[in-house]
Amino acid sequence: MSEALFEFLCRMGDNTLILGHRVSEWCGHAPVLEEDIALANTALDLLGQTQMWLGYAAEVQGEGKTADDLAFLRDAWDFRNVLLCELPNGDFGRTLMRQFLFDAFNVTVLGYLQNSKDRRVAEIAEKAAKEAAYHVERSADTVVGLGDGTEESHARMQAALDYLWPYVGEMFDSDAVDLALCESGIAPDPKSLRAEYDALVQRVMAEATLTIPEDPFHHTGGRTGRMHTEHLGHILCTMQWLQRAYPGATW
Amino acid sequence: MRPEVAQIWAWLDTVPDPEIPVISLVDLGIIRDVAYEGETCVVTVTPTYSGCPATRIINLDIDTALRGHGLSQIELRQQLSPAWTTDWLSDKGRAKLEEYGIAPPQPAGGPARCPRCQSTHVEKLSQFGSTPCKAQWRCTDCLEPFDYFKCI
Ligand SMILES: [Zn+2]
Numbered sequence A: 001m002s003e004a005l006f007e008f009l010c011r012m013g014d015n016t017l018i019l020g021h022r023v024s025e026w027c028g029h030a031p032v033l034e035e036d037i038a039l040a041n042t043a044l045d046l047l048g049q050t051q052m053w054l055g056y057a058a059e060v061q062g063e064g065k066t067a068d069d070l071a072f073l074r075d076a077w078d079f080r081n082v083l084l085c086e087l088p089n090g091d092f093g094r095t096l097m098r099q100f101l102f103d104a105f106n107v108t109v110l111g112y113l114q115n116s117k118d119r120r121v122a123e124i125a126e127k128a129a130k131e132a133a134y135h136v137e138r139s140a141d142t143v144v145g146l147g148d149g150t151e152e153s154h155a156r157m158q159a160a161l162d163y164l165w166p167y168v169g170e171m172f173d174s175d176a177v178d179l180a181l182c183e184s185g186i187a188p189d190p191k192s193l194r195a196e197y198d199a200l201v202q203r204v205m206a207e208a209t210l211t212i213p214e215d216p217f218h219h220t221g222g223r224t225g226r227m228h229t230e231h232l233g234h235i236l237c238t239m240q241w242l243q244r245a246y247p248g249a250t251w
Numbered sequence B: 001m002r003p004e005v006a007q008i009w010a011w012l013d014t015v016p017d018p019e020i021p022v023i024s025l026v027d028l029g030i031i032r033d034v035a036y037e038g039e040t041c042v043v044t045v046t047p048t049y050s051g052c053p054a055t056r057i058i059n060l061d062i063d064t065a066l067r068g069h070g071l072s073q074i075e076l077r078q079q080l081s082p083a084w085t086t087d088w089l090s091d092k093g094r095a096k097l098e099e100y101g102i103a104p105p106q107p108a109g110g111p112a113r114c115p116r117c118q119s120t121h122v123e124k125l126s127q128f129g130s131t132p133c134k135a136q137w138r139c140t141d142c143l144e145p146f147d148y149f150k151c152i
Helices: A002-024 A033-061 A067-073 A092-113 A119-147 A151-167 A176-183 A190-207 A230-239 A241-245 B005-012 B055-068 B091-100
Strands: B031-037 B040-045 B074-078 B122-126 B134-139 B145-149
Touching: A002 A033, A002 A067, A002 A092, A002 A176, A002 A230, A033 A067, A033 A092, A033 A119, A033 B122, A067 A241, A092 A119, A092 A151, A092 A190, A119 A151, A119 A190, A230 A241, B005 B031, B005 B040, B005 B055, B040 B055, B055 B074
Parallel strands: B040 B074
Antiparallel strands: B031 B040, B122 B134, B134 B145
């Protein structure tokens, strides 16, 4: 069980780590100051959640490592984030669309994880759920504002949704790891969350006057580590550079 | 002679929050417990936001303050559950926030009034602000922007 639990904790922590890093790339570049601050704060929350998930993952692994070791010293094939989290930011609209598609998942799964039979998982979820609820409120508002906005903002948001939608399905894939955790009452089967997620996303997209693509195809390979996109290696180059160049460096 | 637990709470109530120095760590509601385990004084602290960069400074400030009062065996313990809520802000803390120009949290999800001119005509600028615990609002009467302590 501890191997499956480790895998699950890496999936949770790598999602927030990689997305948090992506969002932090906006720092100093957002269209207006308020949005810049909002994006930086979102990234900060995601990194805080990463510390909790990967901190526990390192304990479960039992090799004396820390959250930092897992974040900065693993290579691309050991990362377990869904592909959605590593996709490039694109324009502001695409970044917020990606954020909403992830927030809606995060808030849903965290709701169930608060009742996990693993006490630590439940505690982390309880903390993270409050932040995720705040995030989804903002990202949903922005998706509606831009989707149901000007002709240009609408077109950009529809393009963002068309581009990102084939990456949504991966969040609801399940494999042997998920089934093991589900059987032991630690985490829900992701597949079982899809209807709730779709209801939320459909409601927001309808309000945003955006059309969800019909093609059911989705990309896979991130949460299993089988094949990440070419983008992950580039993120790690930037994110891990300091620890790679100066091993063990601390503040 | 080790100091009483009530005395330690009183000392902690003089340690300012590093980001909003008008309120104390006790006002903020993040000190969850003070107790002795043997001769060690155990202070249980909960983070406001999981990624709040002030967490380390807060721990250092607690340690420094208690050492300044002569304690030497101190242990700081982090507790995640129950998760911090702005319901734990003290009434004294709420009043001090408003006096300082930060609108205190309201269950309705927005500030009750402008902390500067008391007008109830206010609008949201951003759901986030200068620190993880704040959002940005503006008064539509005096036109001044102000921080609002997010209600979570
Ligand atoms: Zn005013």
